[in-house]
Ligand SMILES: O=C(O)CCC(=O)C(=O)O
């Protein structure tokens with residue numbers, strides 16, 4: 001979860017979209033309808049982004065975790081820091097703007113490799129009083145994990161993979177800068193605070209209308225490579241208006257650390273060449289840490 005603080009000094013940088021300025025072209029995939037697989041593939045090609053409705057995940061489950069997250073982020077700073085730093089998982093906050101990106105985020109990062117989920121290192125989750133947080137977290141992660149496999153299967157039979165997962169709770173008042181997500185897919189649920197924008201293929205930015213009952217799915221850089229560029233990872237950013245926190249829960253499905261990220265042979269036409277040189281997820285993450293948020297990180301792995 002990402003939280004943005006210091007709203008006052010950044011307020012002038014962001015503007016709420018005017019009524020009617022929301023983009024109404026975000027593809028909406030109804031998971032209960034036949035033909036959703038083809039619609040997902042088209043959305044991944046055209047936008048690298050879509051919204052999922054009729055997903056079968058009860059709204060209560062999202063609302064419960066949101067409530068617990070807000071409770072945590074409202075704790076005094078010293079209390080929160082007892083669950084950090086996020087090495088690799090835990091509480092963190094950082095200014096993400098040293099390279100010109102707007103924003104400061106506060107988050108809780110969880111690893112989701114197996115059950116029980118690896119959150120035992122976080123001080124507050126060990127407290128008996130955190131039992132409602134633990135159960136909200138477990139229920140939400142189990143549900144969203146199932147949704148991730150369902151969506152990956154619909155994208156392509158060949159994507160029946162068990163991704164390595166991470167999960168982040170975040171809360172932000174000012175938003176943060178443009179980037180693509182490095183993983184395979186990200187499944188985002190936010191409260192009803194506006195702010196998410198995506199870049200269309202022509203480079204223009206559009207505002208995504210908030211919808212706290214639905215999930216938004218991003219194609220990540222790894223999936224762009226696995227489909228040899230057919231699916232495009234979507235550039236996105238958050239411009240919150242500084243008035244109301246945007247609380248997000250993001251599930252990232254990524255490749256295992258040592259796995260080579262390369263186009264899936266089943267998806268390649270005869271004679272089709274990979275657009276990328278081979279690299280592992282570990283290498284990619286290292287490159288991502290060294291780069292700036294808005295950099296085209298995949299560029300250095302493209303075959304010239
Ligand atoms: O908070 C959001 O809506 C988006 C967050 C995001 O893009 C990310 O954490 O990668």
Ligand SMILES: [Fe+2]
Nearest residue numbers: 179180181236
């Ligand atoms: Fe993102």
